[in-house]
Amino acid sequence: MSANSYEKPDFWSRKAFSEGYPARSVYKLKEIDEKFGMLKKNSRILDLGAAPGSWTVFSLRTLNGTGHVTSIDLKPLAKDVKADNLTFIQGDLYDEEVRSQALEGGYYDAVICDAAPPTTGNRVIDTARSSGLVELAIFYAQTMLVQGGNFVVKIFQGGDQQKYLKQMREIFESARGFKPEACRNESFETYLVGLNKK
Numbered sequence: 001m002s003a004n005s006y007e008k009p010d011f012w013s014r015k016a017f018s019e020g021y022p023a024r025s026v027y028k029l030k031e032i033d034e035k036f037g038m039l040k041k042n043s044r045i046l047d048l049g050a051a052p053g054s055w056t057v058f059s060l061r062t063l064n065g066t067g068h069v070t071s072i073d074l075k076p077l078a079k080d081v082k083a084d085n086l087t088f089i090q091g092d093l094y095d096e097e098v099r100s101q102a103l104e105g106g107y108y109d110a111v112i113c114d115a116a117p118p119t120t121g122n123r124v125i126d127t128a129r130s131s132g133l134v135e136l137a138i139f140y141a142q143t144m145l146v147q148g149g150n151f152v153v154k155i156f157q158g159g160d161q162q163k164y165l166k167q168m169r170e171i172f173e174s175a176r177g178f179k180p181e182a183c184r185n186e187s188f189e190t191y192l193v194g195l196n197k198k
């Protein structure tokens with residue numbers, strides 16, 4: 001798959017739709033999972049900033065009827081994103097009540113976070129808001145992952161990436177940045193990956 005192919009948003013959106021995913025962002029998680037083996041069958045996965053639900057659907061397909069996915073977003077998931085082993089919490093990740101609901105079924109083997117603030121077009125503001133979400137996602141990972149658990153979080157480039165990687169290296173055996181090809185060339189988002197919680 002060439003990087004240029006990803007520059008044709010309609011093609012990738014149509015491909016996602018034809019494969020039953022509500023958003024093209026699924027191909028980013030697919031690449032991350034192929035490279036790092038983030039998601040395992042028979043595990044518990046927490047999806048932060050999940051709507052419309054393509055990462056949730058990818059996680060459910062990986063589990064193939066085993067394990068459990070808990071997804072959280074301010075907005076609802078797409079109507080057809082449903083499964084017996086899916087819990088959806090509609091709410092704000094910053095809300096303490098949402099955090100305690102997320103822990104009701106126990107700890108997680110993977111925390112995946114594609115949450116993004118609504119963009120203003122002002123890069124300084126957008127990056128600062130993205131950093132706030134990254135910090136929060138690291139807190140979820142630190143407090144809700146089992147030992148050996150994996151973590152991925154989206155960050156807008158320029159947003160204190162080194163500071164968060166340093167923090168993640170204290171929590172995980174390894175931590176690094178990774179920009180999937182599926183991030184369109186013009187996009188300034190990238191991902192931080194933490195593997196094997198200590």
Ligand SMILES: C[S@@+](CC[C@H](N)C(=O)[O-])C[C@H]1O[C@@H](n2cnc3c(N)ncnc32)[C@H](O)[C@@H]1O
Nearest residue numbers: 049051052053054055073074092093114115116
């Ligand atoms: C890029 S979308 C996620 C796409 C999703 N991974 C998928 O594949 O369908 C980012 C999401 O983050 C959510 N979000 C941003 N801030 C949030 C917050 N404070 N609490 C909950 N969700 C939030 C937005 O509502 C939005 O749906």
